[in-house]
Amino acid sequence: MTVYMRASEIIKKPVVTLAGEAIGQVKDLVFDSSTGSIRCFTLAGRGLLAGPLHRALLWDNVHGLGPDAVMVRADSALEEDDTAARPGDGDRTGGDVLGVALTTCGGRRLGDITDAVVAMGRAPVVAGYEISTAEQRRVLLPVAGPVTVSDERVLVPDETARYEAADLGTFEEAAENLRGSLRRAPKEG
Amino acid sequence: MLFSSAQGTAVMDLTTAETIGTVSACTVTPTPARVAGLRLRTRGRGHHTLDWKDVRSFGPDAVAVEEAGRIRDEKDIGPGDPAHAAHDPLGKPVLTETGLCKGTVVDVEFDARSGRVVHLLTTEQRIPGGELLGVGGYAVVVTARP
Numbered sequence: 001m002t003v004y005m006r007a008s009e010i011i012k013k014p015v016v017t018l019a020g021e022a023i024g025q026v027k028d029l030v031f032d033s034s035t036g037s038i039r040c041f042t043l044a045g046r047g048l049l050a051g052p053l054h055r056a057l058l059w060d061n062v063h064g065l066g067p068d069a070v071m072v073r074a075d076s077a078l079e080e081d082d083t084a085a086r087p088g089d090g091d092r093t094g095g096d097v098l099g100v101a102l103t104t105c106g107g108r109r110l111g112d113i114t115d116a117v118v119a120m121g122r123a124p125v126v127a128g129y130e131i132s133t134a135e136q137r138r139v140l141l142p143v144a145g146p147v148t149v150s151d152e153r154v155l156v157p158d159e160t161a162r163y164e165a166a167d168l169g170t171f172e173e174a175a176e177n178l179r180g181s182l183r184r185a186p187k188e189g
Numbered sequence: 190m191l192f193s194s195a196q197g198t199a200v201m202d203l204t205t206a207e208t209i210g211t212v213s214a215c216t217v218t219p220t221p222a223r224v225a226g227l228r229l230r231t232r233g234r235g236h237h238t239l240d241w242k243d244v245r246s247f248g249p250d251a252v253a254v255e256e257a258g259r260i261r262d263e264k265d266i267g268p269g270d271p272a273h274a275a276h277d278p279l280g281k282p283v284l285t286e287t288g289l290c291k292g293t294v295v296d297v298e299f300d301a302r303s304g305r306v307v308h309l310l311t312t313e314q315r316i317p318g319g320e321l322l323g324v325g326g327y328a329v330v331v332t333a334r335p
Contacts, residue, residue, distance in 0.1 A: 013288075014327065016284060016288075016325075016327055016328055016330065017323070017325065017330075018286060018322045018323050018330050019322075019323035019324075019325045019330070020281070020284075020322075020323040020324050020325025020326065020327055020328045020329055020330045021275075021325035021326050021327055022325075022326070022327035022328070063286060064285070064286045064287035064288050064333065065287070065288055066284070066285065066287045066288020066289040066290075067288065067289060067290075068282075068284060068288055068289055068290035069284050069288040069290075069328070070288060071284070071286050071287065071288050071330070120287065120288070121287050121333075122286075122287055122333070
């Protein structure tokens with residue numbers, strides 16, 4: 001069973017090596033505006049008064065992500081500096097998925113993205129988004145299949161709108177159903 | 190045997206038959222999971238450490254050491270040394286490699302002859318020694334069971 005959590009819940013989680021040493025805590029998430037997933041974490045030192053660590057943790061270097069800690073193989077999993085967290089020259093402006101409109105390919109705006117839903121475990125991935133609809137409802141929508149991201153909107157297949165979940169408990173079912181429906185109706189061309 | 194039952198055991202010097210101190214804590218190292226050292230409470234201030242390889246025998250009533258010179262002052266041991274106090278698992282949270290907390294270590298079940306750690310006992314379950322990945326200053330890390 002896959003366990004999901006909101007990306008914002010990762011903030012403040014300790015970053016722990018497999019040797020059992022805490023090397024920092026998550027300060028913030030940096031989204032990748034070209035893929036809609038998470039690119040890296042910025043870190044702070046541990047403790048109440050600790051300042052920023054100025055060393056980024058790339059998403060690919062996360063060994064495991066759970067409800068109690070972000071696990072990394074060793075101290076060397078961190079970057080030497082935090083340049084990865086800053087928008088690079090090749091990047092479009094923005095660099096964030098939060099606040100962007102989630103829109104279907106058919107042209108229906110489902111709502112604004114307020115958070116990402118992350119599948120935890122050994123290979124954590126962004127599995128969906130939390131959106132705030134036009135009626136100010138907060139719903140969770142799984143993503144699967146072709147997703148296109150710009151700094152104005154995240155484009156998802158039309159089917160996505162039919163598989164919204166009210167909370168994380170029912171999100172897995174919604175994600176399963178969406179994947180099932182996309183498999184049954186493969187895209188033409 | 191359980192480490193809790195070994196706490197307070199006298200450590201005796203085989204050359205002088207004197208008591209050097211009493212067992213107060215242990216340090217554990219992974220792959221394979223074993224007791225790396227014993228922390229002793231000695232007369233006076235500070236702690237001293239005895240490497241497991243210097244333990245001649247671990248009896249029910251006393252731990253025998255060849256000579257008192259094998260005991261090291263804790264101040265001379267770096268954090269990278271498996272016998273450093275940071276590798277004491279008792280009271281630390283147990284995290285799986287996927288970041289899930291499985292309770293706090295309350296006791297260590299080990300083989301008194303070889304020093305092999307059989308189980309880690311947490312507030313929630315018994316974790317086989319083979320699943321241990323690391324014991325650090327913050328947490329004890331174990332493999333995630335599928």
